[in-house]
Amino acid sequence: MFVELNNLLNTTPDRAEQGKLTLLCDAKTDGSFLVHHFLSFYLKANCKVCFVALFQSFSHYNIVGQKLGVNLTVARERGQLVFLEGLKSAVDVFFQTQEEPHPLQFLREANAGNLKPLFEFVREALKPVDSGEARWTYPVLLVDDLSVLLSLGMGAVAALDFIHYCRATVCWELKGNMVILVHDSGDVEDEENDILLNGVSHQSHLILRAEGLATGFCRDVHGQLRILWRRPSQPTAQRDQSLTYQYKIQDRSVSFFAKGMSPAVL
C-alpha cells in the first residue's frame, strides 16, 4: 500500500471505515496501481479478501504485491485471500464438468441474463465461518475490472445488478468494503460502459479517478488523481468533497503532489 495515498484519504489499515464502496476508474491511463494499493491495504488490515481478478494473472498481482509487502500465495494458503483468476478459470468452464454453476457460467450461455453465479461465488467466499474465533476483521470484495464483463457480453444493467447484490451482502449485511475498478474509455459511442461507470459512481462512497494528463505523456508526472467523497452518512453544511493531486509511480511507491508542484519542476 502507498502510505502517501493513505494520508490523502485520511485512513490507515487499523481504522478504515466499513460498509463502503470505493470506485476506481481510469481514463487515458493505467489505474491498476490503485488496485494493488487496496489489495495490499486490506491484506495488511487483516481482512478476508475476495479478489475477482479478471484482468491479470495471479502471478502478476503476486509480484507487485511482494514489492508492496504482501505475499498473495501465503495469504491464499492461510485462507485470507480467495482469488478467482478469471484468465484461468474461464477455460475451466468449458473443460471441467461442474455440479454447481461455475462463477463465470455466463461465458457458456448464449443469453446469460445475469451474474447470479458470480455473486454466489462471492457470497460463499466471504460468508463468516463459525470457527469460534474471529480470524479476520471484516470482508472485502475487490474486482479488477468490471468493464471486462461488458466485453464478455454482459449488459451494463446485469453488471450493475451484480454490484447491487454484492453491496447488499458485503457492505450492508457483512459490514465489509468493496473496491471496484471500471475503465472510462472516454469513447463517446460506448454507452454501455458509460451507464456502468455512472451507475457504480452513484452507488459509491468514494471515487478515485486516475486520469492521464491532458497534455500527454510526461516522464515526471504520470497522471492526475481526482478524489471525490460522496454519500456521507450525515449531510454536511459545506460540501468540500473533491480533491485533485498529480502523481508519479515509482518502483515501490507512488508519490503525490499538488498540481504543478512536481519535484522535477520546482
Place this chain on the structure above:
Amino acid sequence: VTLSEGARAGIGRELGMLDSLLSLGGLVLLRDSVEWEGRSLLKALVKKSALCGEQVHILGCEVSEEEFREGFDSDINNRLVYHDFFRDPLNWSKTEEALPGGPLGALRAICKRTDPGPITIALDSLSWLLLHLPCTTLCQALHAVSHQDSCPGDSSPVGKVSVLGLLHEELHGPGPVGALTSLAQTEVTLGGTKGQASAHILCRRPRQRPTDQTQWFSILPDFSLDLQEGPSVESQPYSNPHIPPVDPTTHLTFNLHLSKKEREAKDSLILPFQFSSEKQQALLRPRPGQATSHIFYEPDVYDDLDQEDPDDDLDI
C-alpha cells in the same frame, strides 16, 4: 424604502418555492448527478411531508432501510413505510419473502388504499426502475398514480398523491428522460458551485405558464432544508470590495472618443458597397462636366477587336 405588500408576498412566494414543492402534488422529478447527489434533498422533502402529517411510502431500491432511516428521529420514522427492494430485488435468493408484483405492484397497492388522507410516495430511485422496467410501463404506472385524484367517476374522494422520483441523469438517454419530464409537474435539477448546492426548479402548473427559479440551499444534519441567498462570499476569494473598479480607458495616448461633428460625419457616411438609388443614378448617367476617364489600349496582334458595343441592346 419599504416594499409594498404585494411585492413582499411575492418574495416570500419565491423563497418558498422549494418549500412548497410538495403542495402542488403530482410527480416531482429530482434530477441529480454523480457530483451533486440528490438523496439528501429527497430525505429532506420526505421529512417535510412527514412533519405535515402525511403518510410517506418509500420504494427503496438503492439503499438499505437502515441507511434511509438514518438521521430521522423516531416520530418521523413512525410515519415512514419502507418497501424494501434493496435486499433482494430480483429474487435471487429464491425465498418467499419477495414482495409480489415487484415495485410497480407495490406502487399500485399503495394507491389502492382506503383512507382518504394525502400521501407522499418517494421513489428511490426512479433510475433503478427505469433500468429494470420498460419505459412505457413505468410511465403508465406513474401517470396512473399521480393523476389519481383527478380521476372522474370515483365515488370515494381520494387524497392528494405526491410522488417524489429520484433520477440519476447520466444513466439514461434523452428519450426516457424526456418522457418522465413530460409527466412531471415539477422538475428539480441539482447543481452547484464550490461546495454550495443549488436546485433549479421548473414548475408546470395546469393552465399557467411554467415558472422556474434557482434556489441555493444546504441540508442540515437533521435533514431540514436551509434556504440560502447565494454562494457565500468566502467562496469568492478574489473579490475585494475595498478596491474600486478601474476604468481602463483613462490615460491613453490615443483618442477613443468622437466629437459631435465627427460623430455626425460618421453617421451620415454612405458605405462604399451600399447600393442606394442615388448611387445607381450616378453610375448610370454620368453628370456633364465630370471628368470621364480614358482608357488607352494598345491591341495585341492576336486580339479580336469588335467595334460593336455589346451593351447596345440593354434598355437602360
